[in-house]
Structure formats: C-alpha cells, structure tokens
Amino acid sequence: MALLGYFAAGVLTWTFLEWLLHGRLFHSRGLRNPFAKEHALHHADPLHMVGWPRKLIGVVFVVGVLVAILRLSLGDFEAAAFPCGLGFMYLVYESVHRVIHTRAPRTSYGRWLRLQHVQHHFHTPKRNFGVTSAVWDHVFRTHVPFTKPLAVPERLAMPWLLDPQSGGLADAYTQDYVLVRRVRDLPDSTTAASAQ
Known part of the structure; x- marks a missing residue:
C-alpha cells in the first residue's frame, strides 16, 4: 500500500510541476532559457513540439537520478515508486498535450481540455498553465474562464x-x-x- 501512495504522490507532484514549469519556466520573461525559447516556437506554431526521443531521454534521466537519491533512505521498490509516478504522469501530460493539438476530441473532457488550452494559446498566454487539469490554476489564481x-x-x-x-x-x-x-x-x- 505504501508503494501505491508513493506512486500517487509522484503523479500529484507532476500535476503541480506541470503548472509551475509551464508558467514560470516556459513563459519566463525575456526567453533567456532554452525551454522558454522552445515553448515560444510552440506558441508561434502549435504543431511544433519537441520529439519523443528527447522527452524520453529526459524522463529516464530524471527518474533514474531520483531513484538513486531516494535509495539512500528507502528500499528499492519504495525509492522507485515516487519517481515512476512522476515520470508516468509526465508522459501522460506529453501525450495529452500532443493529442490536444493533433486530434479531434472524443469526450466532453477532451472537448473541455482543448477549449482550455486554446484559451491559453490565443487569449491568455500568461494564465491557464494547466494542460491536463486546471486545479493548480484555480489554487494560484491563474485561471481565466473561456467564453x-x-x-x-x-x-x-x-x-x-x-x-x-x-x-x-x-x-x-x-x-x-x-x-x-x-x-x-x-x-x-x-x-x-x-x-x-
């Protein structure tokens, strides 16, 4: 049961990191970091996205480092559960983001996600940073409802x-x-x- 809790904590942590990285790093002023430059290209052309190989290398590296650090104080499985939850949700986020831009919605959630993200892209680029959820936008008051x-x-x-x-x-x-x-x-x- 502890393993599931660690995994769920990793998933929840990613949802916060999704909001934080998108809002504070990808939309940083002056575009002085490579992530902001890449993200600016995505806003200029919504179909421009970094390829899967770079994303997978990055997630494997981060998960591996976190597992190595957590193994210093936890058992092997416990040390892997949190980073695997984090990495899993990151891959969900990347997949959902790509689908938002490339495929028509099939569910009401999918329709809502696209409206929320279109609002961010074309109307409120300094707000609505959540891609898979608007929870942290509501918590930190960066949510702007779409009309x-x-x-x-x-x-x-x-x-x-x-x-x-x-x-x-x-x-x-x-x-x-x-x-x-x-x-x-x-x-x-x-x-x-x-x-x-």
Whole structure:
C-alpha cells in the first residue's frame, strides 16, 4: 500500500510541476532559457513540439537520478515508486498535450481540455498553465474562464478543427470556435470578426 501512495504522490507532484514549469519556466520573461525559447516556437506554431526521443531521454534521466537519491533512505521498490509516478504522469501530460493539438476530441473532457488550452494559446498566454487539469490554476489564481466561441487565428488552426473539403471550420466545432484573420492580413477594410 505504501508503494501505491508513493506512486500517487509522484503523479500529484507532476500535476503541480506541470503548472509551475509551464508558467514560470516556459513563459519566463525575456526567453533567456532554452525551454522558454522552445515553448515560444510552440506558441508561434502549435504543431511544433519537441520529439519523443528527447522527452524520453529526459524522463529516464530524471527518474533514474531520483531513484538513486531516494535509495539512500528507502528500499528499492519504495525509492522507485515516487519517481515512476512522476515520470508516468509526465508522459501522460506529453501525450495529452500532443493529442490536444493533433486530434479531434472524443469526450466532453477532451472537448473541455482543448477549449482550455486554446484559451491559453490565443487569449491568455500568461494564465491557464494547466494542460491536463486546471486545479493548480484555480489554487494560484491563474485561471481565466473561456467564453465560447473562442477565436482561433486561421493560420494557426489545428488540423482537426478544419473541414477537409472546404478548409473552413468544421461544423462540429462552430459552437466552440470561430476562425479569424488578423486585420492586417485582410484584403480590404473588413474586420477580423467578420472574417470567418
């Protein structure tokens, strides 16, 4: 039972680290760290993501170091449980984040996750840092509720939002999103709100 508790503590710790790293490291001012630079590229192109090999090498390294440190005071299995929970939830986070950007939602939770994340990407980049959950955003008051329909820049729209035939917004998402062009991209004086 202690092993399960350590594993669960690792999972919970990752959810906090997800919020902390995203908000404090990835969105740090001045983009002086490589994580912030990489994350800025992701905001400029939501389909830009670091590849799985780098992610897996990183998680194996961190889990290995934590296991080695914890073995100094815990048994082998106990020492591994917390880091494995942490690493497991990190991989869940990475998978969920990729799915948000690349696949259409299949559940109400998936639909909500996408709306929450689109809010962060295009409306409140200094808020809504949780990707798998908004719990820590509520705790630390960085949560901003979204109002539907959410505007998505047409040139940055995730492929699953688009109708393959027309290239416009798919009918399934007209209640949740609206595609917009920047005013300077429009050929005449029409407003961004009318460019759908």
